[in-house]
Amino acid sequence: MVVASHAFTTESASGGGAINLLTFRLGTFGVMLFFAISGFLICTRLLIEEETAGTISLRSFYTRRIFRILPAAYAYLSVIAALVAAGLVTARWMDFAAAAFFFSNYIISDSWFTGHFWSLAIEEHFYLFWPPILAKLGRKRAMIIGAILIAVTVFLRWRTTRHQSPGADLPGYTQLRLDAFMFPCILAIVLRDHNIARRFRQSITVPLWSGLILALGCGIAVAVAVPAWREPQRLFQSALLPIIIATTVIRPDDWPGRLLRLPPMEWLGRISYSVYLWQQLVFGFAPRAWPARGLALPFLILAILLIATASRHWIELPLIRLGRRLARP
Numbered sequence: 001m002v003v004a005s006h007a008f009t010t011e012s013a014s015g016g017g018a019i020n021l022l023t024f025r026l027g028t029f030g031v032m033l034f035f036a037i038s039g040f041l042i043c044t045r046l047l048i049e050e051e052t053a054g055t056i057s058l059r060s061f062y063t064r065r066i067f068r069i070l071p072a073a074y075a076y077l078s079v080i081a082a083l084v085a086a087g088l089v090t091a092r093w094m095d096f097a098a099a100a101f102f103f104s105n106y107i108i109s110d111s112w113f114t115g116h117f118w119s120l121a122i123e124e125h126f127y128l129f130w131p132p133i134l135a136k137l138g139r140k141r142a143m144i145i146g147a148i149l150i151a152v153t154v155f156l157r158w159r160t161t162r163h164q165s166p167g168a169d170l171p172g173y174t175q176l177r178l179d180a181f182m183f184p185c186i187l188a189i190v191l192r193d194h195n196i197a198r199r200f201r202q203s204i205t206v207p208l209w210s211g212l213i214l215a216l217g218c219g220i221a222v223a224v225a226v227p228a229w230r231e232p233q234r235l236f237q238s239a240l241l242p243i244i245i246a247t248t249v250i251r252p253d254d255w256p257g258r259l260l261r262l263p264p265m266e267w268l269g270r271i272s273y274s275v276y277l278w279q280q281l282v283f284g285f286a287p288r289a290w291p292a293r294g295l296a297l298p299f300l301i302l303a304i305l306l307i308a309t310a311s312r313h314w315i316e317l318p319l320i321r322l323g324r325r326l327a328r329p
Contacts, residue, residue: 001030002116003275003304006283007297025220025230029237031119032180036241038123039130039184046134047192056135060327065127067323069273072315073120074100076277080113089113089284105172116280118172125174126181139189146182153178154235161231170231179235184242191246201250209247209256212240274308274316282307 005027050056077099083089091111098104099117102124109115134142157176161168170176191197216237223230248257259265268275282304287293 001033002027003279003301005030006279007300022224025224029216029220032234032237033241033245034119035122035126035177035180036184036238036245038126039181040188040242040245042127043130043134043185043188044191046131047139047188050135051192056131057327058131058135061131062127063327064320064323067319067326068316069120069124071319072274072277072311073117075311075315076281077114079281080111083113105174112284113280116276120276122172122174122177126178130181130185134185139192143186143189146186150179150182150238153182157231157234168227177234179238180241183238184245187242187246191250197250200246204243204247204251206251206254206256209244209254212244216240216244271305271308271312274311275304278307278311279304 005023008023009027046056046061077096080089080091081096084091089111091114094107095104095109095111095114098107098109098121099114102117102121104114105118105121109118130142133145137145153176157170160170160176164170191200219229219233219236223233247254248260251257252261260269282300286300287296
């Protein structure tokens, strides 16, 4: 969704207008989906560790995350720095600092090539506060804190929209996005109860799952047409997306689960982090107007996949293995 958004958003009047707005909404929805997947996955894995080992090792968690996230991100920033030194792209030192230390969502980036780190910054902030809450306070208290954070997030978004023009997009501040993580974390905790998981599996059938997808799609379409709905729908998305994600885990033999297990889908899933990082560089050199952009798109997508595959095999995998070895004790 993010790649499609960047692929079809142009500066050309013939390719702009409603197309640009729709693809922008598609991209923001893709980020929301990313947050929901992350919240559900990270929380579930921590809970499984607690069930099997009797405790959650924060040291091991942060060791694995550091070696999973930072090497590829810093490799990308190093390439951008080299291109800046060569005069091929522009970026301020503040853009690099914000990307490297994960506060890009709190500044206005002047560089396209580092601007996408705003979503990774929110992800890293989630890593900093949620695992200690779960490890130190336990599941029930963590659920209560999660519910409180959802309420606080909704309140802060309401306060912020009051001071903006109708339909304006909210800044990507972490405190305005926490519900996207807290709903899936709460659901992950609830589904560790086998009775609840069994009832969930029986209730969320393919027709209902498809209906939820349709409802979310309608929400995006309405947000394009009705500016006042753009921010309130975030709560709608934050609440529904974890259910859709959990269904592919709880009911893996339904067609959505089988689709996600197809080899091409699994391959794309494995390189998705590198795709996220490097697509920004490729699109930064893409033609900005139609029809030249349309003609270049197949080659741009191929370049993204090739670079992401190389990044996965030469940067991500070796460092992931190292992180796991260091975290194992």
